[in-house]
Amino acid sequence: MEQDREIIFLKPQLKDVVWGGSKLRDEFGYEGAGGSTGECWGISAHPNGDDEIINGRFKGMSLSALYREHREVFGGIAAEEFPLLVKIIDAKQDLSIQVHPDDKYVKEHENCPYGKTECWYVMDCPPNAELVIGHNARTREELADMIHEGRYEELIKNVPVRKGDFLQITPGTVHAIKGGFTILETQQSSDITYRVYDYGRLVNGKERPLHVQQSIDVITVPDRAGEEALSHTDGLPENTMNKLISCDHYTVWKLQVTDEAVTEQKYPFLLASVLDGSGSVDGVSVKKGDHFILPAGYGRAVFAGRMELILSTV
Ligand code: ZN
Numbered sequence: 001m002e003q004d005r006e007i008i009f010l011k012p013q014l015k016d017v018v019w020g021g022s023k024l025r026d027e028f029g030y031e032g033a034g035g036s037t038g039e040c041w042g043i044s045a046h047p048n049g050d051d052e053i054i055n056g057r058f059k060g061m062s063l064s065a066l067y068r069e070h071r072e073v074f075g076g077i078a079a080e081e082f083p084l085l086v087k088i089i090d091a092k093q094d095l096s097i098q099v100h101p102d103d104k105y106v107k108e109h110e111n112c113p114y115g116k117t118e119c120w121y122v123m124d125c126p127p128n129a130e131l132v133i134g135h136n137a138r139t140r141e142e143l144a145d146m147i148h149e150g151r152y153e154e155l156i157k158n159v160p161v162r163k164g165d166f167l168q169i170t171p172g173t174v175h176a177i178k179g180g181f182t183i184l185e186t187q188q189s190s191d192i193t194y195r196v197y198d199y200g201r202l203v204n205g206k207e208r209p210l211h212v213q214q215s216i217d218v219i220t221v222p223d224r225a226g227e228e229a230l231s232h233t234d235g236l237p238e239n240t241m242n243k244l245i246s247c248d249h250y251t252v253w254k255l256q257v258t259d260e261a262v263t264e265q266k267y268p269f270l271l272a273s274v275l276d277g278s279g280s281v282d283g284v285s286v287k288k289g290d291h292f293i294l295p296a297g298y299g300r301a302v303f304a305g306r307m308e309l310i311l312s313t314v
Pocket of ligand 1: 098100118169175
């Protein structure tokens with residue numbers, strides 16, 4: 001069917017934040033981005049940033065409405081809300097040290113459907129960079145003591161990271177993105193974050209609130225992130241979809257196109273973000289910063305040009 005071959009493009013929702021920079025404006029050219037735009041919600045149906053469809057027969061609809069009214073586009077999946085959220089994060093300064101709850105905790109405490117499992121593809125970072133991943137407390141009592149006594153430098157683990165690395169952040173993992181990182185984040189469609197520590201920074205003259213009790217409740221003890229979180233993606237073959245992770249919530253691939261890549265869209269839907277370069281998908285031009293969806297039933301897809309993409313599905 002002709003209509004099943006229509007690629008759905010989205011207009012990202014942008015977020016100005018205290019730690020944001022100007023890259024989303026200067027490098028990605030997003031309309032409306034400024035000097036402290038930290039997040040581009042490239043594929044989102046979340047109520048805090050619901051993207052608009054900008055082409056084709058669904059033009060002008062929000063992604064949440066499309067998901068509600070045309071579930072066939074998404075293979076008729078049963079999830080009550082569109083399950084994934086894809087962001088580009090440009091951190092000029094350090095983000096707070098944080099942790100996310102799982103589905104069970106948010107249903108009980110936050111009255112929303114999804115916890116937050118997320119994963120990061122490192123698009124750019126400074127040489128010899130580190131991210132905060134994991135912690136050193138051996139018991140929940142020790143964790144509570146370290147947090148109450150403000151011994152954060154002792155608590156957190158720093159992990160060396162380089163451009164092209166991939167990290168899976170499960171709920172309960174203490175984590176923080178540092179200044180200088182640009183990251184493509186694929187996550188469950190959730191906006192629930194518990195702030196563990198904010199480096200004592202003042203925002204508009206006061207410290208942002210910390211979620212001390214929630215953090216102590218949900219942080220995984222003892223920490224398991226160290227051995228599980230990080231993988232390198234250099235040396236992966238070009239012009240083919242390379243699976244980076246498959247978990248209960250999503251599957252994510254990297255695709256480096258240097259010539260032509262023939263793939264099969266056989267999933268309920270396939271989300272795609274162009275991180276660098278330009279090219280085409282079945283003759284439709286795409287470029288750095290574009291986010292789009294190949295709907296259910298799309299079938300064979302030919303990616304051509306020179307570009308780097310991250311793709312995902314449920
Ligand atoms: Zn996070």
